[in-house]
Amino acid sequence: MNQTITIRQPDDWHIHLRDGAVMETAVPATAAVFARAIAMPNLQPPVINAADAMAYYQRIKSCVPAGSNFEPLMTLYLTDATTPEMIVAAKEAGVVKACKLYPANATTNSAHGVTDVGRLSETFAAMEEQGILLLVHGEVTESHIDVFDREKEFIDRHMTKIVAANPNLKIVFEHITTSDAAAFVQSSSANVAATITPQHLMYNRNDLLVGGVKPHNYCLPVLKRNTHQQKLQEVVATGSEKFFLGTDSAPHLKSAKESSCGCAGCYSAPAALELYAHIFDDLGCIDKLEGFASLHGPAFYGLPINEKTITLVKEPWQMPEQVQVGDESIVPFYAGQTLNWKVKA
Numbered sequence: 001m002n003q004t005i006t007i008r009q010p011d012d013w014h015i016h017l018r019d020g021a022v023m024e025t026a027v028p029a030t031a032a033v034f035a036r037a038i039a040m041p042n043l044q045p046p047v048i049n050a051a052d053a054m055a056y057y058q059r060i061k062s063c064v065p066a067g068s069n070f071e072p073l074m075t076l077y078l079t080d081a082t083t084p085e086m087i088v089a090a091k092e093a094g095v096v097k098a099c100k101l102y103p104a105n106a107t108t109n110s111a112h113g114v115t116d117v118g119r120l121s122e123t124f125a126a127m128e129e130q131g132i133l134l135l136v137h138g139e140v141t142e143s144h145i146d147v148f149d150r151e152k153e154f155i156d157r158h159m160t161k162i163v164a165a166n167p168n169l170k171i172v173f174e175h176i177t178t179s180d181a182a183a184f185v186q187s188s189s190a191n192v193a194a195t196i197t198p199q200h201l202m203y204n205r206n207d208l209l210v211g212g213v214k215p216h217n218y219c220l221p222v223l224k225r226n227t228h229q230q231k232l233q234e235v236v237a238t239g240s241e242k243f244f245l246g247t248d249s250a251p252h253l254k255s256a257k258e259s260s261c262g263c264a265g266c267y268s269a270p271a272a273l274e275l276y277a278h279i280f281d282d283l284g285c286i287d288k289l290e291g292f293a294s295l296h297g298p299a300f301y302g303l304p305i306n307e308k309t310i311t312l313v314k315e316p317w318q319m320p321e322q323v324q325v326g327d328e329s330i331v332p333f334y335a336g337q338t339l340n341w342k343v344k345a
């Protein structure tokens, strides 16, 4: 008999579901396993107000396969022009759970992001009052700061201030990649948590750059040196409630990744939970998977845990080389490689 584990149905607290044809592929992939997902607002144009979020919610829902109860949890994209009134309207719309802070030009589709965090203090106060969470892409963007140092620099220059100025605001430090970010979250109040992606647990920058550049392992924040990876592995193995599942699954067409100026983002949705199970098992902490995937996120967001359960079987299978999207394709994260766990149908 193969080993199995049964856990509460998980949620994905950071995902890019995109729009149009890619969304038609990405939504069913996530809805197959996850009950809920925090849908990132970095569309073109971005989701900046309640009306945009409602419209995007409906577009996502229209891609949910029959029989699935999948619920997208919506986010607003903060700009320099986001007002407290917009936060109140977002809360009233009901579907918006959080606002996303992208420092301008930090990552994919962040050109409309925030140029001066200091000017958003009233907006943050409104979020605190309305119970809307703040989700942060934590990297500075100045050209003289080395790309590998941008997360640490963001903590020192901005994150410490945001946290200190808004003690009652729930803040998620998204897709953390460094020991600095992990330690910052560990030492912060219970209102500060973090998501961790499969790629940052599984890989370090050698997996991006040694033996030829691997464009499908390129995401932002970029993979760091192995000591950072080890710290991320350590914190998930502790079972701390401050860390939870956020894949940052970010599909880009193969042609856009395999290019002289390749896009950042790993499409992990086709095997998201299996990737984490594989990693946690390798780390000897499969017993911590349920907390990370299914319990800590709802607790932090103040939402109920899911009623259903899901079973994973220890049974090797191969990640497909490509996923077809119309005439084009997407190369999923871990393409062609063997995963040790499979979600039981």
Ligand SMILES: NC(=O)N[C@@H](CC(=O)O)C(=O)O
Pocket (backbone or CB within 6 Å): 016, 042, 107, 108, 109, 137, 218, 219, 220, 221, 248, 250, 251, 264, 265, 266
């Ligand atoms: N993570 C990425 O590398 N890319 C994301 C944006 C983001 O989450 O920063 C995307 O939208 O493609």
Ligand SMILES: [Zn+2]
Pocket (backbone or CB within 6 Å): 107, 137, 174, 175, 220, 221
């Ligand atoms: Zn990001």
Ligand SMILES: [Zn+2]
Pocket (backbone or CB within 6 Å): 014, 015, 016, 040, 248, 250
């Ligand atoms: Zn992301």
